[in-house]
Amino acid sequence: MSDEPKRSELLLRLQIPQGNSFLEFLYEPLTSSHRRLLCLLISIAMSALGTLRAEEVGERWGTEEREREFYPIVNIPLPKDTVIEAGAFAVLPDRRVAVERGMVRSI
Amino acid sequence: MNWSGQGSGDFNPASEPITLAQDVSLVQFANENAPWPLLPVITKEARTNPNPLYPKNVGYQFRGYYLSELSIPTFMYRTGTIEIEDRSVAAGSEDKRQLKRVLQFNSPMPQTVWFRDSLETSARSPNECSEVADCG
Numbered sequence: 001m002s003d004e005p006k007r008s009e010l011l012l013r014l015q016i017p018q019g020n021s022f023l024e025f026l027y028e029p030l031t032s033s034h035r036r037l038l039c040l041l042i043s044i045a046m047s048a049l050g051t052l053r054a055e056e057v058g059e060r061w062g063t064e065e066r067e068r069e070f071y072p073i074v075n076i077p078l079p080k081d082t083v084i085e086a087g088a089f090a091v092l093p094d095r096r097v098a099v100e101r102g103m104v105r106s107i
Numbered sequence: 108m109n110w111s112g113q114g115s116g117d118f119n120p121a122s123e124p125i126t127l128a129q130d131v132s133l134v135q136f137a138n139e140n141a142p143w144p145l146l147p148v149i150t151k152e153a154r155t156n157p158n159p160l161y162p163k164n165v166g167y168q169f170r171g172y173y174l175s176e177l178s179i180p181t182f183m184y185r186t187g188t189i190e191i192e193d194r195s196v197a198a199g200s201e202d203k204r205q206l207k208r209v210l211q212f213n214s215p216m217p218q219t220v221w222f223r224d225s226l227e228t229s230a231r232s233p234n235e236c237s238e239v240a241d242c243g
Contacts (some may be wrong), residue, residue, distance in 0.1 A: 018215065
């Protein structure tokens with residue numbers, strides 16, 4: 001492995017079969033004395049995915065509760081095939097959510 | 108800023124940032140010698156996007172996203188007739204951090220598509236090819 005990183009291009013021709021298939025890439029940052037290297041490995045393993053939860057900024061500053069009072073994060077489950085391209089969201093008095101994109105729809 | 112942040116303070120990434128290519132990753136070529144369609148470049152001198160429908164013009168259609176229980180998004184899009192789900196998750200361990208990108212394809216028929224990524228990388232090139240990936 002070279003110590004000198006460079007911009008490289010990965011080009012793959014994929015033969016996509018009919019039905020479902022997977023392709024998995026693993027990006028790995030490696031630190032050298034002063035430059036960053038990345039290496040890329042490819043596998044097709046369908047293993048369980050390890051995950052790390054994203055850092056909560058509020059936790060770091062001790063302001064999470066106060067932030068939640070002003071800007072609550074609400075996850076609205078949607079049908080998988082639904083795409084919302086909304087210009088604006090609004091909460092109606094009956095707690096339904098309205099979205100606007102040319103016309104107002106409630107979800 | 109991270110996915111669920113409220114916008115205050117700064118942000119310490121868990122590891123060195125990994126920037127993936129900003130161009131489209133998957134393209135179906137009519138001619139294999141055709142150049143890769145790159146993201147239009149906007150500069151101070153040329154402020155107008157010369158191809159504002161760039162992804163659409165190369166066959167992309169965004170199909171939304173959904174969140175896992177850990178709030179990790181899976182992006183759904185289509186290129187041609189291939190439905191794709193694309194998610195990147197942190198993997199590895201504390202002393203060996205990795206980013207795993209998983210592409211799931213659903214195709215109505217066998218077909219060929221080209222995948223391109225551009226990275227600051229070591230000299231080691233991928234040499235493991237799967238039955239899906241043909242490195243030839």
